[in-house]
Amino acid sequence: MVYLEGQTARRLLNADGVDMFVVTTAAGALADVEAQLKSLCGDRGMMVHSFADLRQHVDDLMRGVIAGLWGLLALGLIVGAFGIANTVDDETCWNRPASWPCCASWP
Numbered sequence: 001m002v003y004l005e006g007q008t009a010r011r012l013l014n015a016d017g018v019d020m021f022v023v024t025t026a027a028g029a030l031a032d033v034e035a036q037l038k039s040l041c042g043d044r045g046m047m048v049h050s051f052a053d054l055r056q057h058v059d060d061l062m063r064g065v066i067a068g069l070w071g072l073l074a075l076g077l078i079v080g081a082f083g084i085a086n087t088v089d090d091e092t093c094w095n096r097p098a099s100w101p102c103c104a105s106w107p
Helices: 006-013 027-044 051-094
Strands: none
Touching: none
16 A cells, blocks of 8 residues: 555646555565565655555454453453342341341441
8 A cells, every 4th residue: 555645646646636545466576566666655755555564453453442342341240240249248138137247237
């Protein structure tokens, strides 16, 4: 991929309104084309990224989002478990004699 500013794209490639170009090559010519694009873009202050780099970046972002969602699910289960334990403890405390230590402070 080649990212270009609008004026530069118009001047160099006669392209209007394009900020990014996707270049597709044959599998054997990839290294040569990438080297040519990097030299062309490096001289003019442009960036070149491979689609594999973009895909890796998006995959990393998605792994982070999925890990965050698993963390939220675990946190929800922990909070729910504390809520259930608190409810069960309150119910069992009301049914115990007042002499038991956990219920001594209850009216």
